[in-house]
Amino acid sequence: MAEEPSLTQDSNIQDSSLSDGNSSARSKDGVPLPERLRPDSFDLFLGQPHLEKRIHTLLNAPHLPSLLFFGPPGCGKSTIALLLAKSTGKTFRRISAPEAGISALRTMLKGVDLLILDELHRFSKAQQDFFLPRLEEGSLTLLATTTENPSFSVTRQLLSRLSVLRLRPLDLPELLELARRGADQMGADISDAILNMLADYSRGDARTLLNLVEYVASLPGRKEDPEAVKAVLPDIISRHDRDGDSHYEMASALIKSIRGSDPDAAVYWLSCLLEGGEDPRFICRRLILSASEDVGLADPEALTMAVSCQQAVEFVGMPEGFIPLSETVVYLALAPKSNSSYAACLNARKVIRSQGAMPVPLHLRNATTKLQQEWGYGRGYLYPHNYPKGYVEQEYLPEGVAQTRFYSPKENGKEPSLAAMWKRRKKIN
Numbered sequence: 001m002a003e004e005p006s007l008t009q010d011s012n013i014q015d016s017s018l019s020d021g022n023s024s025a026r027s028k029d030g031v032p033l034p035e036r037l038r039p040d041s042f043d044l045f046l047g048q049p050h051l052e053k054r055i056h057t058l059l060n061a062p063h064l065p066s067l068l069f070f071g072p073p074g075c076g077k078s079t080i081a082l083l084l085a086k087s088t089g090k091t092f093r094r095i096s097a098p099e100a101g102i103s104a105l106r107t108m109l110k111g112v113d114l115l116i117l118d119e120l121h122r123f124s125k126a127q128q129d130f131f132l133p134r135l136e137e138g139s140l141t142l143l144a145t146t147t148e149n150p151s152f153s154v155t156r157q158l159l160s161r162l163s164v165l166r167l168r169p170l171d172l173p174e175l176l177e178l179a180r181r182g183a184d185q186m187g188a189d190i191s192d193a194i195l196n197m198l199a200d201y202s203r204g205d206a207r208t209l210l211n212l213v214e215y216v217a218s219l220p221g222r223k224e225d226p227e228a229v230k231a232v233l234p235d236i237i238s239r240h241d242r243d244g245d246s247h248y249e250m251a252s253a254l255i256k257s258i259r260g261s262d263p264d265a266a267v268y269w270l271s272c273l274l275e276g277g278e279d280p281r282f283i284c285r286r287l288i289l290s291a292s293e294d295v296g297l298a299d300p301e302a303l304t305m306a307v308s309c310q311q312a313v314e315f316v317g318m319p320e321g322f323i324p325l326s327e328t329v330v331y332l333a334l335a336p337k338s339n340s341s342y343a344a345c346l347n348a349r350k351v352i353r354s355q356g357a358m359p360v361p362l363h364l365r366n367a368t369t370k371l372q373q374e375w376g377y378g379r380g381y382l383y384p385h386n387y388p389k390g391y392v393e394q395e396y397l398p399e400g401v402a403q404t405r406f407y408s409p410k411e412n413g414k415e416p417s418l419a420a421m422w423k424r425r426k427k428i429n
Contacts (some may be wrong), residue, residue, distance in 0.1 A: 033182055033214040034207045034255045038079055045083070046206075047174045048076055048167055055080065064088050066135055066142040068120065068159070070150055071167030074205030077145035081116045085143060090114050097122040102130050109134075113141065120144040121153035128158045169204025182210045188217035191224045201233075210355075249287055250276070254329070258287075259294045263333040270322075270329050280321050284310035287328055298338035298413030305331055336413030344407035351401060358398035391425065 039045045042055065058064060064084060069077035078094075085092040092114035100108065105127075109115060120128070134140040135158075142162065150159055170178070181193040194216065202209035216229055223229060250273050257265035273283055288306040295302035311326035313321040367377035382392045395402055407418035422428075 009428055032211070033185060034210040037178075037181060037185055037210060039083070042083055045076065045079065047170050048080075050353055051165060051167070054165065055084075055325040058084060059087050064114070064141055064287065066140075066162050067144070067155065068142070068150055068162040068164045069145045069167060070164055071147070072169050072204065073147055074202075074207035074209070075167040076167055076206070078116065078118055080165075081143040082143060085114050085116055088114060088141075090141075091357065092116060093119070098129075104128055105130060109140065115140060115142050117142060119146065121146045121150075128155045132157055132161070142231050147180075170202075170206055170209075171204070172199055175199035175202060175204070175206070175209055178206055179209055179213050182213035183217065186214060186217035187222065188213075190216060191226075193226045194223055194229050197226045197230065250278075251282070254283075255286055255290050255294070258290050258329065259337065261333055261337065263330045266329045266333040267326060270325060270422045274322055274325070280313050280318055280325065281310070283311055283325060287325075287332065292333055292338055293342040294337055295332055295335045296338040296341050296410075297415040297418055298336035298410060300418075302332055302335050335426040338409050338410035338412045338415050340408055347370065347406040351404070351406075355400065358400050361395070361398055393425075 005226070042059075048055075058067075062243065064087075066406075067081070069081060069086075071077055078194060082094070090113040091111060093108055093112045094116035095105075095108060095116060097119040131140070131142055135142060146153060150162075150164060154162075176195060176199050179190075179199055183190045183195065190213070195213075198209060198212045198216065201212060212233070215234065216223055218231070219232065250269055254266060254269035254273065257269055270283065274280070284306070288303065291302040291306035305328055309324045312324040316324070362376045363378060363380040365372070365377040367373040367375075367379075372378075382394050383394075384390050384392050384394075386392075397404065409415050409423070
C-alpha cells in the first residue's frame with residue numbers, strides 16, 4: 001500500500017455525507033488528478049505493505065482507536081485516514097489544522113464522532129491540548145496526520161493518547177503503477193520512458209507525481225521523447241522541510257560524511273541542504289561544531305577555518321556563500337580527525353554528574369580578603385612563570401579525582417606534537 005495522494009478538499013472540510021461514492025465518478029473539470037485518483041477502497045491503495053496487517057486489524061476492530069499517521073508528503077496518510085473513517089460508518093469531518101482555531105473546532109465538532117485532522121504539527125500546544133479531554137472521555141476519535149517527527153511536533157500528553165503509524169515514501173514500482181493509472185485517467189499516451197522520468201523526479205511523493213503526469217498530459221504533441229518533455233517541465237523543487245526530519249537527517253549525513261573523511265559525500269549533502277533552502281547559518285553552526293568535535297586537535301586550524309567560513313557567508317551572502325561553505329566542507333573532510341578534546345570533556349562531565357563537583361583545592365583559590373588569607377586560600381600555589389620553561393609540577397585536580405585521566409590524545413595530525421611535552425611531563429607512554 002503506498003499512496004494514492006491525499007489532497008484536502010478545497011473547503012478543508014469533509015464529512016461522511018460528502019465522502020461516499022467513487023472518486024472518478026465524482027470527477028469534473030477543474031478537479032486535480034491526484035484527487036480524482038484518490039482510492040475509495042484499500043483494494044486500490046498502493047504501497048505501505050508494512051502496514052497491511054495493522055490496517056486489516058483496524059478495519060475489523062469493534063472500535064477504531066485514535067491514530068497519528070506520520071510520513072512524508074504524498075505517501076497516503078490522509079487517504080488511509082479517510083478509508084478507515086468511512087469503514088466505521090460514523091459521522092466524521094476532515095479539516096486542515098492551519099485553517100481551524102479552537103473556537104472554530106468547537107463548532108465543527110458538534111455532532112461529529114470522528115475527526116480527520118491534517119497537519120497536526122501546525123497546531124500550537126494549547127490547540128493540541130484542546131483534544132485531551134475529548135479523547136480521554138471517548139467522545140471523539142482523532143485520526144491525525146503529520147509530516148514532522150511527532151516526538152518533537154506533538155505534545156507528550158496528546159502523543160500518549162494516539163497510536164502512531166509511520167508511512168514510507170512510495171518506491172519506484174509503486175510510482176510507475178500510479179503514473180500509468182494517472183495517464184489512463186487523463187486518456188494520455190505517455191511513454192514508459194517519460195513515466196519513469198516523472199517517477200524519479202517525484203522522489204516517492206504520489207501527489208507530486210500525479211501533478212507532473214497531469215502537466216505532461218496537457219502538453220501538445222506526442223509524448224515519447226523524455227528529453228523533449230524534460231525541457232518543458234516546471235522546475236522540480238527539492239523537498240526539504242527545514243522544520244522537519246529531512247532538516248536533521250541531511251545535516252546528520254553531512255557531519256557523518258565529514259567525520260568519515262569523504263569529501264564527495266560531504267559536498268553532496270551540503271548541496272542537498274542548500275538546494276532545499278536551508279539557512280546557511282545553521283550549516284555554519286554545524287561545521288563549527290564538527291571542526292571542534294571531529295577534527296579537533298589533529299588540525300587546530302580547522303576551527304579557525306569554520307569560523308572564517310561563517311564570517312564569509314555572512315559577508316557575501318547567498319547564493320555565492322556556497323563557495324566558502326564548499327571549501328570548508330572539503331577541508332574538514334580531508335583534515336585528520338581527533339575527538340580527544342570532545343571526549344575529554346564528556347569524561348569529566350560523567351565523573352561530575354556521578355560524584356558532584358569537588359571543592360577547589362585551597363592553593364588554587366584566590367585570596368582576595370584577609371580572612372581568606374587566614375583560611376589558607378592561595379597558600380602553597382606555585383606560579384609556573386617563575387620556573388624554567390614556565391612549568392612546575394603541581395596538582396590541579398581536587399581530592400577524589402586527583403591523577404584521573406580525562407584527556408587521551410590521538411596519534412593523528414598535529415595532536416601528537418601538541419601533546420608530546422605534556423606526555424613527557426606526566427610520564428605517559
